[in-house]
Amino acid sequence: MAALPRRIIKETQRLMQEPVPGISAVPSETNARYFHVIVTGPEDSPFEGGLFKLELFLPEDYPMSAPKVRFITKIYHPNIDRLGRICLDILKDKWSPALQIRTVLLSIQALLSAPNPDDPLANDVAELWKVNEIEAIRNAKEWTRRYAMDN
Amino acid sequence: MSAESDMEYSDNDGDDYDYYGEQDDCDMETVDRSKSDPEFFLYSCLKVEEVEKLLNESIELLSNSLQITPSLAKVMLHAYGWNAQEIINKYRENANEVLVYSRVKPRLPVGQANSSRTNCAVCANTPLLHKYSALACGHYFCNDCWAMHFEVQIMQGVSNTIQCMAQDCEVRAPEDFVLSHVTKPTLRERYQQFMFKDHVKSHPQLRFCPGPNCQWIFQAWTREGARRVECRGCELLTCFSCGAPHHAPTDCATIRRWLTKCADDSETANYISAHTKDCPKCQICIEKNGGCNHMQCGACRHDFCWVCSGDWKTHGSEYYECSRYKEDPNLANDSQHAQAREALKKYLHYYERWENHARSLKLEEQTLASLKSRINQKVMAGEGTWIDWQYLWDAARLLKRCRYTLQYTYPYAYYMEVGPRKELFEYQQAQLEAEIENLSWKVERAETTDRGDLENQMDIAEKRRTTLLKDFLEFNTNNASSSTKV
Structure with a gap:
């Protein structure tokens, strides 16, 4: 494998030395481009109290291309589908090489605080979120309790 | 009266016959044809070199009258749909607005925070001072990072719209800036090919012939209604307005609906709806493949009547009874089936x-x-x-x-x-x-x-x-x- 670019080394070091509150990102022992991520559910959101596992991979042309991020823990959210794929502009067309792993994970945490049912990935969830927000939030809490709190 | 119209008609024939042919008619005939041929449409079919010349004329006009580089002129023409005169007028009124709208300049002046020239935010390296460069927005990055950025973008097919690397910065990189960082000849060539394609696509008067591997380009002055253009290379008939195969008398929106309908599987769904029913017991989908209305489900072996979906046991000799009781709970179901069947029949016709x-x-x-x-x-x-x-x-x-x-x-x-x-x-x-x-x-x-x-x-x-x-x-x-x- 090619040598790890300085940028990735620096980002990793900083993630370990000054971690973002509520987020842990640890590179895999066998692949320095693959990160095990845990995001805690933000306060005052239906995901509060949950620990959500994600995987993050830095492709070959990172940072020219966006990292690939996916939820592993099941989550009831209008912008995250059954497979854990995330609908987030900075992971797609709004990616800029000046963004970092840190900023990406912060954006994901913000997405948990502020779901956007008008730009849905999981259509059924978004639909319910729009017509009956109370029930949608109840579902999200229930899923958080069931899937994100067991350990 | 009838003699006159006959006369007029046979007059038309002579030139009607070759309107699928070369564009070598003189103006006289053009005038005639525009009256007699309801599909008449003025257009020309150009070679790549001719289009390049045409685009270059616009670029030259703009760069000369505004005293800007051709490369900047391209960015602006692309943004304003190749209306050079509009740009010139607007530029004289408010140059800044034109530059911002074309994304040559940033909307807001950039502060100093983002424009470090001692440390590249992208690669986290600290190359020497002279190895940095920036667009008009003043976001400095090292040249190696710019080169990599452009390479990735070009490989993805982006050309005219490559942006600055800074977050949320929408300033576009003009051709000369891109080419000053990209050295690989194949990549430069690719970039210029994409530029050309992008220019043609953004030009309201131009359209590529959609024929496979066809290099001809149509030029015309209206994009409305079904407009027939014929390629000089592959003879394909295309609608200039929408790019679909020429479709008069059908209009552009309708032909799109029709072609989508023919291409997608919505009719498969209609077929299923019209020719199948769900087994009343196990709900598996059953296709009726014979005339007999006594059905036996292949999965659960349930015997039922195709007409009323009732249990066959209650039918026996009273089979014809079920057609009389149409007001059953099954009526709604049946009428839906009937509707689907009718819609399918119409479509198939x-x-x-x-x-x-x-x-x-x-x-x-x-x-x-x-x-x-x-x-x-x-x-x-x-x-x-x-x-x-x-x-x-x-x-x-x-x-x-x-x-x-x-x-x-x-x-x-x-x-x-x-x-x-x-x-x-x-x-x-x-x-x-x-x-x-x-x-x-x-x-x-x-x-x-x-x-x-x-x-x-x-x-x-x-x-x-x-x-x-x-x-x-x-x-x-x-x-x-x-x-x-x-």
């Missing part, structure tokens, strides 16, 4: 005819080819000259043209609302169809048909075609209706 004419059109093409070689043989054998046999060739081409229009009347009719207008349309369609079949018959037996008879048939078929187009082609009817309203 139009689709079969559409397909059939498409197939005939292909065969007509073969007739055309064989006719050409037969005429050549005759000419070689000394039986007259090409001029003597030209009428046969003309007849076959006219037949092809009529058949083409006929094919595209079917999507139009499919989406038409029932009413007197649809009746009129279908009447004219039927007339056209009948005359086309007559003509087709006569063309296939051309050598034994009387020439006068054949030419008469050509007149009739073409007249039917132009009448239908005059009455129903979108922009003609729009004109007609607006004039009646006034």
Whole structure:
């Protein structure tokens, strides 16, 4: 494998030395481009109290291309589908090489605080979120309790 | 009166016949054709070099009159849909606004925080001072990172719209900036190819011929209604407005709906709905493949009646009873099935005819080819000259043209609302169809048909075609209706 670019080394070091509150990102022992991520559910959101596992991979042309991020823990959210794929502009067309792993994970945490049912990935969830927000939030809490709190 | 219109009509024929051919007509004929041919549309078919020249003229005009680099002129022309005059006027009023709108300059002036020239935010390295560069927004990054950024973007097919690397910065990198960082010859070439394609696509007067591997480009001045353009290279007929195959009398939106409908599997769904029912016991989908209405589910072996979905046991000899009790709970279900079946029947009616004419059109093409070689043989054998046999060739081409229009009347009719207008349309369609079949018959037996008879048939078929187009082609009817309203 090619040598790890300085940028990735620096980002990793900083993630370990000054971690973002509520987020842990640890590179895999066998692949320095693959990160095990845990995001805690933000306060005052239906995901509060949950620990959500994600995987993050830095492709070959990172940072020219966006990292690939996916939820592993099941989550009831209008912008995250059954497979854990995330609908987030900075992971797609709004990616800029000046963004970092840190900023990406912060954006994901913000997405948990502020779901956007008008730009849905999981259509059924978004639909319910729009017509009956109370029930949608109840579902999200229930899923958080069931899937994100067991350990 | 009738003599006059006949006169007028036969006058048209001469130039009608070659309107599928080269654009070598003089202005006189152009004027005539615009009156007689309801599909007449002024356009030209250009080579890549000609289009490059045309684009370069706009670029030069803009860069000369505003004293800017050609590369900046390209960014601005791309943003303003190649309207150089508009840019010049607006630029004289408010240059800053034009530059911001074209994304040459940032909306807001950039602070110093983002423009470090001692540390590259992208690679986290600290190359020497002179190795940094920035766009007008002042976001400095090291040249290696710029080069990598451009490489990734070009590989993804982005050209005119490559942006600055800074977050949320929408300033676009002009050609000279990109090329000053990209050194690989293949990559530079790729970039310039994408630029050209992008320029043509963003130019309201240009459209690539959609033919496979076709390099020709159409130029025209309207993008509205069904507008026929024919490629000089591959002879494909295209609608300049929407890029679909030419589709008069159907309009652009309708042909898109029709082609999507034919391509997607919505009709499969209709078929399933019309020809299948769910087993009342295990809900598996069952297709009826025989006449008998006593059904046995292949999965759960439940016996039931196809007509009323009731248990077959209760039927026995009283089978015909179930057709009388239509007000059952199954009624709603059944009427849905009936509706789906009806919709399918309607679609298939139009689709079969559409397909059939498409197939005939292909065969007509073969007739055309064989006719050409037969005429050549005759000419070689000394039986007259090409001029003597030209009428046969003309007849076959006219037949092809009529058949083409006929094919595209079917999507139009499919989406038409029932009413007197649809009746009129279908009447004219039927007339056209009948005359086309007559003509087709006569063309296939051309050598034994009387020439006068054949030419008469050509007149009739073409007249039917132009009448239908005059009455129903979108922009003609729009004109007609607006004039009646006034």
